[in-house]
Amino acid sequence: MNNFKHSLWASSLFFIVLVVTLTIAAKAMFNTSLLHQQQLLSESEQLSSLPDITSLNQLTEVIDIDKFSYIKISNDQLSSPLTFDNESGVISFAHKLLPIAESLEVSTTTNQIIEYSAANINLYQLYENIVYSIVGGLLLTFLFNNIIYFRLFNYIERMIVGEIINNKAKKSPLKTVSKHIEDKRHLFEIQLQLKEEKIIKLTSQATMDNLTGLSNRHAFRKELTQFLSDEYQQQHAILSIIRIFELSAVNITRGSQQGDEYILSIANIIRDVAAKFKNVNVFRISGSDFAVIAHNMSITNAQKFSNELKIKFDQYQSINDLESVAFNGVTSISSNQLPEQVLARADIALAKAQISGSNAWAFEDSKNNNQEFDLGEKYWRAVIIDIMEKRSFSFLQQPVQAVHRNMKGYQEIFTRFIGDNDNTIPTSTVFSMAQRTDTIIKLEKIILEKVISNYRGKAKPNTRWGINVSSTAIQNSSFIIWLERLLLREPDIASSLFFEIQERLLDSNLASSKRFFDMLKRVGSHSVICNFGKGIGSFSLFKELKPDYIKIDASLVADLEHDSSNQQFIRMIIDVAQRMECQVIAEGIENPEQRQILESMYIDGVQGFLIARPTEL
Structure with a gap:
């Protein structure tokens, strides 16, 4: 549309220039005729032989004054020139457009000088008609051409738009444009298809679980x-x-x-x-x-x-x-x-x-x-309270076997919860719901009391037990005070207990963790960091807490016989730990190759299904 506006302005300018040019050409043609007619008028009226004119009335008597548009007479008898200006007899537009210089006649008998311009009404009217005809004709031609151009432009525009929107639409008469549109449409369809495939892929990725391929x-x-x-x-x-x-x-x-x-x-x-x-x-x-x-x-x-x-x-x-x-x-x-x-x-x-x-x-x-x-929480609260009141849980044990003589092996104790009809309730569920219902501290106290009671009644001499403690418990000051008093009352049992805490739980509150580890040292119990080596801050945590034992995470042991990087990493852990007088245990041992490699690294202890599965305490 902007190009159309530019074309309209250009054609308008061309029209103006053409009108002016034709008008000037017509003027040049008419100027000669006008000058000739003006000379003929002087001869017909015999201006050079007129007597001295002293008044306008005398002038009108001797000549046909209507044939003149302008007369100026100067002679000895006039004190000032006599002037006649007949604008009413002249077509003002044509007269102004074709100004003719005044002619001069000098009397042959006297000193009278006459300056005059002929009216030439017919010629001026003819010139004016010609100019009007030129302008009118060109204007009509200009309007007609622009209307045709505008309609043609709209027609082509509609066809091009239709061709863009619908590839089955009638093709425009501009073959080059149609071909360009067709190429662009084809390219656009390819790009659109690629974009749609990408959107579908991204949508699928955003709503799909990568591991299982299920929706997320x-x-x-x-x-x-x-x-x-x-x-x-x-x-x-x-x-x-x-x-x-x-x-x-x-x-x-x-x-x-x-x-x-x-x-x-x-x-x-x-x-x-x-x-x-x-x-x-x-x-x-x-x-x-x-x-x-x-x-x-x-x-x-x-x-x-x-x-x-x-x-x-x-x-x-x-x-x-x-x-x-x-x-x-x-x-x-x-x-x-x-x-x-x-x-x-x-x-x-x-x-x-x-x-x-x-x-x-x-x-x-x-x-x-x-x-x-919150009925789910109320339900679980009731279940956990019932477990605590009835002491509805038992213990399993799995040995941590010493590889070297200076390592003290022990039995790791696992809690198994029993519901109605002697059905086993998953331990992780009970602990997570106890955490959610704010009964975890009370539950752990009851479990620890029963562990010590069982140790007192069932444990053989020199038997050592490992007990898992939650992060909530070790971050609870009242629990730490309670446990310290309990262990101080049973010093012989305290020295045979190994308290295991997962590495990821310790790092969340280092100050509380350090207080708990210091308490264990005071009462003579042992500290164990489980799942060691998974976090980036493992060695920093090791340095701060100074545990008695660390358990290398099972994920580092799982494919040990084929993973040289893990072998180097475990060798480094063992070397650093033993320099700091900390003993290292590898958990998750499932085949003899893993055990053989670890023993060659001078591991202190091993645990896993290869050694023994959990059994009833």
């Missing part, structure tokens, strides 16, 4: 919210939350690579079972949690789905020699419910499943819509 937490939240917000169709579905509990144990004892394979195996089990039912979507919503949304699934089919999952989990547990695999909390959901209500019900169902036996599932009815969202 963001996709789960989106689908659940969309389903619950559909207030018109009144849909119903089954929501299942599946939580695996052996992941941390597998990561610790077998390494993170085995942990990933464990997660992938469980994901494949859930995917395979879900594939037998219609409209079932599976998600991995956290490290150890999976979710299933089964659209329009009946409660009967939900029970079939859950029972088949349990069978698959039981088989996997038996093959891989695990205490449990996963628990399943199931609830029905429908439109117009709040996500918090739905997830709270699923959490309650999951809590019930965890105390119902190995790989169990439980169903929570959706009719309890008005329940408080």
Whole structure:
């Protein structure tokens, strides 16, 4: 459109120049005629032979004054020149456009001088008509051409736009433009396709779990919210939350690579079972949690789905020699419910499943819509209080075997919680829910009291036990004071206890950790840092706390026979630790090659399934 405006201005300027040029050309032609007519007028009126004129009346008597536009007479009898200016008889526009110089006539008989201009009305009118005709004709031509040009421009513009929008539209008459548009459209379609593929890929990456290939937490939240917000169709579905509990144990004892394979195996089990039912979507919503949304699934089919999952989990547990695999909390959901209500019900169902036996599932009815969202915590609080009141837990032991004589071996003690009907409740679940319900300190005190009581009644002479302590406990001043008093009352037992704390828990509050380690030294107990070597600040932590023992993380040992980098790293840990009079234990030993390599590095102690599996205390 800007080019059209420029063209319009250019054509307008051309029109003006053309009009002026033609007008000047016509003037040049008419000037000669006007001068000739003016001379003929002088001869016809015999101006050179007129007597001396002294008044205007005398002038009108001797000549036809209407034929003149201007007369000026000078003679001896006039004191000043006599002037006649006849503008009324002249076409002012043409007269001004074609000004003719006055002619001069001198009397032959007297000294009279006459200056005059002829009116030439007919010639001026003819000139004016010619000029009007030129201007009018050119103006009409200019307007016509611009209208045609503008309509043609709009026509071409519409065709080009149509060709751009729709490749089936009629092609414009401008073949070069059409070809250029076609090439550009083809290039644009290729680029658009690439962009769409990239968007789809990025969307898939943003909503997909990299390890399992399942949809992730963001996709789960989106689908659940969309389903619950559909207030018109009144849909119903089954929501299942599946939580695996052996992941941390597998990561610790077998390494993170085995942990990933464990997660992938469980994901494949859930995917395979879900594939037998219609409209079932599976998600991995956290490290150890999976979710299933089964659209329009009946409660009967939900029970079939859950029972088949349990069978698959039981088989996997038996093959891989695990205490449990996963628990399943199931609830029905429908439109117009709040996500918090739905997830709270699923959490309650999951809590019930965890105390119902190995790989169990439980169903929570959706009719309890008005329940408080914290019922899950209340439920667990009641379960944990019942455990503490009834002392419903027992102990397992796994030996830490000394490799060198100066190393004191010991039995690491694990707590196993027992629910109703003698069903085992996963230890990690109990501790995490105790943390969540603010009962963790009381629970750990009861466990430690029972450990010391069992040691007093069951332990053989020179027996040493290792006990795990949570980060919440070692950061609690009242707990540290309580434990110090308890150990001071039992000095013989205190010297036989090894308190194990995970490295990642110590670094979160170094001051409290140091206070706890100092307390253990005062009472004669031993300190052990577990999972050592995973964090970047391991050696800094080692320097600050000065533990008696460190346990090298199982992930560093898992593929030791094939990983020379890990061998060098472990050799460096052993060298540094022994220089600081700290003994080093390798956990997660599963094959003789690993043990042989570690013994060649002068490791102090070993622990793992190769040495012995956990047994009843």
